[in-house]
Amino acid sequence: MSTLACTPRFTLKQLVAATSLAALATAPAAFADPIEIQINNTLPTGSFAHTFLEEFSERLEDEAPGRFNVRLFMGGTLGTEEDVLQGLGMGTHHASLAASAVTQFNARTSVFDLPYLFENREDVAHFIDSEAGDMLREGFEGTGMRLLAMWDNGFRVITNNQRPIVAPEDLDGLRIRTPNSRQRVAMFNALGANATPLAFGEVYSALDQGVIDGQENPAHVAESARLYEVQDYLSVSNHIYLPTFLVFGEPFLNRLADEDLEVLERVAQAMTAWTFDWGDEADESVLAELEQYLEINEIDFTAFQEAALPLYDDPVFVDAIGQDMIDTTLDVMNAR
Numbered sequence: 001m002s003t004l005a006c007t008p009r010f011t012l013k014q015l016v017a018a019t020s021l022a023a024l025a026t027a028p029a030a031f032a033d034p035i036e037i038q039i040n041n042t043l044p045t046g047s048f049a050h051t052f053l054e055e056f057s058e059r060l061e062d063e064a065p066g067r068f069n070v071r072l073f074m075g076g077t078l079g080t081e082e083d084v085l086q087g088l089g090m091g092t093h094h095a096s097l098a099a100s101a102v103t104q105f106n107a108r109t110s111v112f113d114l115p116y117l118f119e120n121r122e123d124v125a126h127f128i129d130s131e132a133g134d135m136l137r138e139g140f141e142g143t144g145m146r147l148l149a150m151w152d153n154g155f156r157v158i159t160n161n162q163r164p165i166v167a168p169e170d171l172d173g174l175r176i177r178t179p180n181s182r183q184r185v186a187m188f189n190a191l192g193a194n195a196t197p198l199a200f201g202e203v204y205s206a207l208d209q210g211v212i213d214g215q216e217n218p219a220h221v222a223e224s225a226r227l228y229e230v231q232d233y234l235s236v237s238n239h240i241y242l243p244t245f246l247v248f249g250e251p252f253l254n255r256l257a258d259e260d261l262e263v264l265e266r267v268a269q270a271m272t273a274w275t276f277d278w279g280d281e282a283d284e285s286v287l288a289e290l291e292q293y294l295e296i297n298e299i300d301f302t303a304f305q306e307a308a309l310p311l312y313d314d315p316v317f318v319d320a321i322g323q324d325m326i327d328t329t330l331d332v333m334n335a336r
Helices: 012-026 048-063 081-090 100-104 107-113 121-128 131-138 182-190 200-208 219-224 258-290 301-313 315-321 323-334
Strands: 035-040 068-073 095-098 145-155 157-160 175-178 194-197 214-217 233-236 241-249 295-298
Touching: 048 068, 048 095, 048 145, 048 241, 048 258, 068 258, 081 095, 081 100, 081 145, 081 241, 100 107, 100 241, 107 131, 107 182, 107 241, 107 315, 107 323, 121 131, 121 241, 121 258, 121 323, 131 145, 131 323, 145 258, 157 219, 175 182, 175 200, 182 194, 182 301, 182 315, 200 214, 214 219, 219 233, 219 258, 233 258, 301 315, 315 323
Parallel strands: 035 068, 035 095, 175 194, 175 214, 233 295
Antiparallel strands: 095 241, 145 241, 157 214, 157 233
């Protein structure tokens, strides 16, 4: 026995109204003015990430007055970095300024784990604008998110309480705290140190008690966490550079009119150089502050690059990044 569905009768006026509503529901510019953009970040208010996002909001307002209403959610108030990134593709979140968690969604972003790949921010800018940068961006395809820009996060440096680190052999035998990262552990062990993964909350006491000799982090961490109280030397090793990734969810972007999307992309990408300049100035300021507490030195960057080169063929790195991404990146950087 079949059941026939009853077709309701509509007046011409009702049909026109229904058609108009359907068109509005599928139109790309389904937003009323202003367009609300919720951006997540796990760092607190007052951090460099907060400064960057506030600048982004101001630039959007200058470029398109009243069109965008940017709401910043600092300190992970919308969820963990991983949860928010997953939510971008599901349409439950709009955008995130994210860092290391991005590697779980786009393995090519792990290229930044390669040690001594970039000596300065000019090298990073060259990478971003190159074929390798394009390849990294393509790695977001199918993730439900799109990379609008890569902004600064900073270089990592080494502090310790034994001696200045100038050449690779100066690391021999030093117990250096690392995050719980296979790549970072492999790097320091290959360079002769004894890598010691440890939660950051335990670092100060471990240094104070002599459980470890040193640690590696951006210089501003050594200042804000007062690690200079239990360290004697800071070596500007720049062994790892990490960016922050401004990513937007595809469901959110698909609702934008072309002209609104163009403004977002243009402003986000124009911000990159500004964040790099900001980062250079911040580094100078922090190091100047730390000079009253620590002996600061430069390293032999070329010697460290050569010592770290075998790691570029190590399965720990190749399996995580992809051989094609590594090869393209090296071609780009060697041609610089």
